[in-house]
Amino acid sequence: xREYNIALIPGDGVGGEITLEAAKVLEAAAGKHGFAxxxxxxxxxxxxxxxxxxxxxxxxxxxxxxxxxxxxxCVGDAAKVPDHVSLTMLLTIRKGFDQxxxxxxxxxxxxxxxxxxxxxxxxxxxxxVRENTEGEYSNQGGIFKPGxxxxxxxxxxxxxxxxxxxxxxxAFELAAKRGxxxxxxxxxxxxxxxxxxxxxxxxxxxxxQDFPQIKTDMALVDAMxxxxxxxxxxxxxxxxxxxxxxxxxxxxxxxxxxxGFAAGGNINPEKDYPSMFEPIHGSAPKYAxxxxxxxxxxxEAVRLMLEHLGExxxxxxxxxxxxxxxxxxxxxxxxxxxTATTAQMGDAVxxxxxAD
Numbered sequence: 001x002r003e004y005n006i007a008l009i010p011g012d013g014v015g016g017e018i019t020l021e022a023a024k025v026l027e028a029a030a031g032k033h034g035f036a037x038x039x040x041x042x043x044x045x046x047x048x049x050x051x052x053x054x055x056x057x058x059x060x061x062x063x064x065x066x067x068x069x070x071x072x073x074c075v076g077d078a079a080k081v082p083d084h085v086s087l088t089m090l091l092t093i094r095k096g097f098d099q100x101x102x103x104x105x106x107x108x109x110x111x112x113x114x115x116x117x118x119x120x121x122x123x124x125x126x127x128x129v130r131e132n133t134e135g136e137y138s139n140q141g142g143i144f145k146p147g148x149x150x151x152x153x154x155x156x157x158x159x160x161x162x163x164x165x166x167x168x169x170x171a172f173e174l175a176a177k178r179g180x181x182x183x184x185x186x187x188x189x190x191x192x193x194x195x196x197x198x199x200x201x202x203x204x205x206x207x208x209q210d211f212p213q214i215k216t217d218m219a220l221v222d223a224m225x226x227x228x229x230x231x232x233x234x235x236x237x238x239x240x241x242x243x244x245x246x247x248x249x250x251x252x253x254x255x256x257x258x259x260g261f262a263a264g265g266n267i268n269p270e271k272d273y274p275s276m277f278e279p280i281h282g283s284a285p286k287y288a289x290x291x292x293x294x295x296x297x298x299x300e301a302v303r304l305m306l307e308h309l310g311e312x313x314x315x316x317x318x319x320x321x322x323x324x325x326x327x328x329x330x331x332x333x334x335x336x337x338x339t340a341t342t343a344q345m346g347d348a349v350x351x352x353x354x355a356d
Contacts, residue, residue, distance in 0.1 A: 002035035004309060007067040007274070012045050012086070013283025014293045014342075015073025021295035021346030022071055025318065026302045028350045033314040040067075044089060046080040055081075055089040061096040069305045070276035073298070074283040095133050097273035099266035100163065101170050102130035103304065104249045104280070106232075111326040112257035113336070116229055119255045123233035127178070128252060129171040130245025132266055134163045135196075137242045159196045159241075164203040170269055171239035172211040180236045183215035184208075187224050187240035187248060200241060225251055253280065260294030260335045263301040267308060275308055277301040291341040294333040296322060299349055321353035 006026070010019040023039055030037040042063075044056035055075075057063065064070060070093070076086045093099070108114060108124035138158035145151045168184075175184050186204045190197035201218070208216045219227060221244045227234065228251050240248060253262035259281035266276040279297030287293055299322060306315040325331055331348040332338025340348075 002311075004030075004035065004037045004068040005066065006037055006039045006305075007064055007070045008039050008041040008073075009044050009070065009075075010041065010073040011075040011283060012047070012077045012080075013074060013285040013288045015045070015075075015283055017288075017291060017342050018279060018293060018295045018298040019071065019073045021342060021349075022073075022298040022302045024346050025299050025321075025350050025353065026306075028353050029302075029306065029311075029314045029318055032354060033311065033317070035311060035314070045075070046077040046086055049081050049086070055086060056092075060089070060092065064093065064097070064274060067274050069309060070274050071298075071301060071305065072276055072278040074279065074281065076283050077285045079285065091137070091139075093276055094266050097266075097268055097276070098133065099268050099273070099275055100131065100133045100167055101265075101267040101269055102132040102245060103265040103267055104128040104130065104245070104252060105263070105300075105304070106235075106249070106252035106256055108256045109261070109323050109326045111329045112261060114255060114257045116232075116255055118229060119232055124255045125180070126232070126235035126238065127174060128238045128240060128245055128249050129167060129174060130240050130249065131163060131167040131242050133242075134158050134160060135242035137246075157196050157241075157243075159199050161199075161203060164200050165207060168204050168207045168239050169210075171237050172207055172214050175214050175237040176211065178236065181215070182213060183217055183236040184211075185217040185219055185224075185235060185238045187221050187238055187244050188218060189221050189244070191220060197241070204239070221248065224248060228252065228255060249280065258294075258335055259297065260333065261296050261300070263297045263304055265301070265304045265308060275305070277305040277308075291343060292334045293342050294335050295342050295346045296326070296349075299346070318349075318353060321349050324352045325349050 010016040049055050108121050110121045136157040140156040141154040143153045171184050188197045190201045262280045264280045303315045303318045325348045331340045333340050
């Protein structure tokens, strides 16, 4: 029997509730498809920081390195710990395990409402591949003479040829596999960022030469936000730098119905290290313990994990179960205009998964 060890980091706020539902559906999928998925939970969170002065232990990467995959609920509670402090755990794992691909599927399921009129299940089905370890989030810079009239802040973006090449290549490889229209759109801003993004564009052009069957395309990031809304059906795979990918995927989440449906993967494609999967919504501390948040994004994160682990049938089965529940429209959480609890939505997906 195939066996996987999965680390669970519920995190803060509603993280514990959504992690329970994600683990519930994972267990059901494992039982149905003949593999074992054992889980171990870690209390790495803002509460831990308040108690011990650290979000996670210094050897967190060593602890996690023995796992096949990591599920992260959500991190952060600014009322307890400043966000730039709590976020260090997430960045430590991403960079320490060289999870250089942030994968964000943007797909609208039938039965899900969206505030964007052009978004329908027929028009919204693309993927954003975001560079995840360098670029604008490289943590290079400093603050000088703080609190004085001469105060100065420098934040330096770092773009390496290796870092750009490998994530852009992953985007082209994904476009070849998806079998949609076979196009990779380069999200750039080289008209204004005349060093970093001109360099990024040049690497994109290099990689494109290795994929003559894939269409090339380019859009400035500000224009891309407009095109996402105006013509979402146009896109297949979008590749973006760390900052630009971070921004446009939140807009993508609204195309697919809101943060309750948006999942992402922090992936090391070579599988030299474990990859980490998460819903992209925040920890929503004000809703913690109420059982009202939508767990679909967390269940979708588990689906992405199973795809990465090679359990394609289980992942497809899980997606079909989610589509079945959402399409029937009988179970709706509060963000969907309904009254179903977090657990009730998780139960519905589990039952649909086991019924097929």
